[in-house]
Amino acid sequence: MVRILVTGSNGFLGHRLVASLRLRTDVELIATSLGPDRRSDTEGYLYVPMDVTSEQAVQEVCSRYRPDAIIHTAAITQVDQAEQQPAYCRCLNVGAVAHLVGACARYGIHLLQLSTDFVFDGLSGPYAESDPVSPISVYGWSKAAAEKLLSDSEISWAVVRTILVYGQEVPGGRSNIVQWATKVLQSGNPVQVVNDQYRMPTFVEYLAQACIEIALRKERGIFHISGEEEVSIFELVGHVAQHLGLSMEMVQSVNSSDLAGAELRPPRTGFILGKAKSRIHYEPVSLETGLTKVLGPAIQ
Ligand SMILES: NC(=O)c1ccc[n+]([C@@H]2O[C@H](COP(=O)([O-])OP(=O)(O)OC[C@H]3O[C@@H](n4cnc5c(N)ncnc54)[C@H](OP(=O)(O)O)[C@@H]3O)[C@@H](O)[C@H]2O)c1
Structure with missing residues (x-):
């Protein structure tokens, strides 16, 4: 049995992760988000509110539940909001990752961080995982800074970068x-x-599945997950x-x-998907x- 903690479980990707993980018999799921749980079908997992910008809250939840892996989706995800609120963006998209890295180091947890194509400037896409980042927005910068926190750390980590995610709307969540x-x-x-x-739009269910695969296998390093068109x-x-x-x-x-x-x-x-295809057998829809x-x- 593997214990997985998801942050931002009320969000677009978080919701999809919970929908899949709660049905698995080999996974114990701890779903966490900022507000109260917005799912109507609440069987198969435990919901715990957790503000990821609070170091104390992150330490307490990780110490209490000791997950094997964390899938960290919670973030400011709107480019314009990040420009308008750079301090809050830094706090949520970078500071919270520092808290999670600290807790993962302390309790030996594998951390999977969600990231974005916006870490690149878009002048030479499609990109491979090894291409240097070159963000042009506060949002892109914050995600690149979060990635660096992981790569500079000693913990077991993976980064999943994705692009323009689409799927069924989530109750109370944002549109796509x-x-x-x-x-x-x-x-x-x-x-x-x-x-x-130009983008390679990504179907949320396949993205969620790829994240689950990477978390369960405790795969390390950066993975590009997107559609292929x-x-x-x-x-x-x-x-x-x-x-x-x-x-x-x-x-x-x-x-x-x-x-x-x-x-x-x-x-x-756009992403080059060879690594995800060979390492986790990812096949985009x-x-x-x-x-x-x-x-x-x-x-x-
Ligand atoms: N969607 C895309 O097209 C896209 C593209 C590239 C990368 N990504 C990345 O993928 C990840 C997931 O994106 P998404 O579209 O699922 O985001 P989303 O729908 O905006 O969900 C983000 C969730 O984060 C939670 N949150 C906000 N502040 C929090 C806090 N202080 N503590 C705990 N939780 C907090 C919110 O929970 P409450 O609802 O409970 O307030 C919200 O539901 C993000 O890291 C994003 O950068 C997304």
């Missing part, structure tokens, strides 16, 4: 690109979407429209320079299959 595109297209309201930011955000919205049989008439294709905050977003990221899982069968 596919759900956002669906709502915009269905509303018929005009919207501007960038045509020059490179699309611009405009093209992605087009895929959703085509899947749902909706019109793109009201969707205006624009350059990043036409919108505020372009300088904070890397133009072309195609975008079309991912959309079918989220939105149902394509409307012909």
Whole structure:
């Protein structure tokens, strides 16, 4: 039996991790987040509130439950919020990781840290794990700083970097690109979407599975986990429209320079997935299959 603690269990990825882990007979799951547990099906795991920015709370929970591995998802994840609240971003995205590294060192826990394609500047994607980081935003900087805390430590650690995650919406949680595109297209309201930011969108269920695999095996080092198809955000919205049989008439294709905050977003990221494929047999789902899982069968 392996005991796994998930942080940010109310979040988009955290919710999916709990959904999978609570059903496993070989895992004891401790789910933690900032607020009260927002799941309706609360069987198969223990929920403990834990503010990861409190060193004392992190020490107490880790000392009490002694997990074998922690999957750390809790973070400020919004690029604009991070720019507006850099001190809070540093506290949550970097300070909390320092608390977790301290507790993991003390109790011999394996730490899996979630990170992002935004650690790169997007000028030479797709990227391999060994490429040097070059963040261009407070968010990207904070995630790169958190990665360095792990790599400079003596603990057993893994970093999972991922890209533009999509999937079913979580109750009380934030939206994601596919759900956002669906709502915009269905509303018929005009919207501007960038045509020059390229990503490899990642299906949340496959990301969660990869994190679980890495945590259970106590794999070490950096892993790139994403989809394999490179699309611009405009093209992605087009895929959703085509899947749902909706019109793109009201969707205006624009350059990043036409919108505020372009300088904070890397133009072309994308990952080389060879390491994840060979080490944990990760096989990304195609975008079309991912959309079918989220939105149902394509409307012909
Ligand atoms: N989503 C993406 O497209 C994407 C892309 C690249 C990388 N990532 C990375 O993947 C990870 C998960 O992202 P996500 O989209 O699942 O994030 P999310 O939906 O924004 O969830 C983050 C969760 O963190 C929790 N949290 C906030 N402050 C906390 C605190 N002080 N202590 C404990 N928990 C706290 C919140 O819990 P409450 O709800 O309880 O307040 C929230 O549910 C993040 O590290 C992110 O950087 C995400």
